[in-house]
Amino acid sequence: MEYFHKPVLLAEVLKQLRCTNGSIVIDCTLGGAGHAEAILDLITPEGFLLGIDQDIAALDAARVRLARFSQQNFSLVRGNFSELDRILAEVGLYAIDGVLFDLGVSSVQFDRAERGFSYRFDAPLDMRMDQRQALTAFDVVNAYSRGDLTCVIKEYGEERWANRIAAFIIKARQNRPIATTFELVDVIKDAIPAPARRRGGHPAKQMFQALRIEVNGEIKILERSFRDAIKWLRPGGRLVILSYHSLEDRVAKNVINDLSKGCICPPGLPVCTCGHMPQLSVVTRKVVRPTPGEIAENPRAESARLRAAEKL
Missing domain, CATH: 3.40.50.150 (Vaccinia Virus protein VP39)
Structure with missing residues (x-):
């Protein structure tokens, strides 16, 4: 591309x-x-x-x-x-x-599915702007505590359902790691009540923004x-x-x-x-x-x- x-x-x-x-x-x-x-x-x-x-x-x-x-x-x-x-x-x-x-983040980073920045493509949870760094979105989603996840989602995503999303992530990853963008999107959709999902844009938009900012220390x-x-x-x-x-x-x-x-x-x-x-x-x-x-x-x-x- x-x-x-x-x-x-x-x-x-x-x-x-x-x-x-x-x-x-x-x-x-x-x-x-x-x-x-x-x-x-x-x-x-x-x-x-x-x-x-x-x-x-x-x-x-x-x-x-x-x-x-x-x-x-x-x-x-x-x-x-x-x-x-x-x-x-x-x-x-x-x-x-x-x-x-x-x-x-640049448009190309969003549009390259393998970078894991976008909820529009199924890809590994990555989101690193610098591929040399160790921390990825996978690490944040699967290793952060519920409290830390809530803080990241609330502060960087300004997401009103931050605590609920964090709780659903913790529950989902007990069975197996959340490895891809689409897997995370499914968890977010389950966490946000249906009436709230029908308002505004994509339900995962704010969560993905929060993850990107946290991963890259923006x-x-x-x-x-x-x-x-x-x-x-x-x-x-x-x-x-x-x-x-x-x-x-x-x-x-x-x-x-x-x-x-x-x-x-x-x-x-x-x-x-x-x-x-x-x-x-x-x-x-x-x-x-x-x-x-x-x-x-x-x-x-x-x-x-x-x-x-x-x-x-």
């Missing part, structure tokens, strides 16, 4: 990054290089892009897509953006003009990674974050708002004593969302939210 990446909010991403010839940009979530290709068109021939992804299939596809550019203008690294400090030091980049985070690494990226931005450099989940967006919003604060002294003090200085200026006062036209063309863009900030 071709690793095709249709970039979400592309025009807005380019606008907020303010890419020009000579810019140095990091794409922390390269995917199929849809955003990266458009960025390189703007920053070459003098600019440089560093693309990071933990999925080897994404990197292989990106090399093909970016083959028309000079090797002097880009470098691709297999890794996780939580390792940004190490990666940038090894590459030798110390002053960046723009950083892009396009969070979530939420846990965000705050530190955003703050690390900001350290490397030169004054005037831009941070752009695309999120697809309320938890991701909340972390992005909180980090940007926290680092854009000035004085943090207790209210009522006549003179500031903290000396706290803001590091960022908020660029997008309101979250930016796709237009109806983009959603019609690319339905998976519907949940996208974009936030941007500038280094002071």
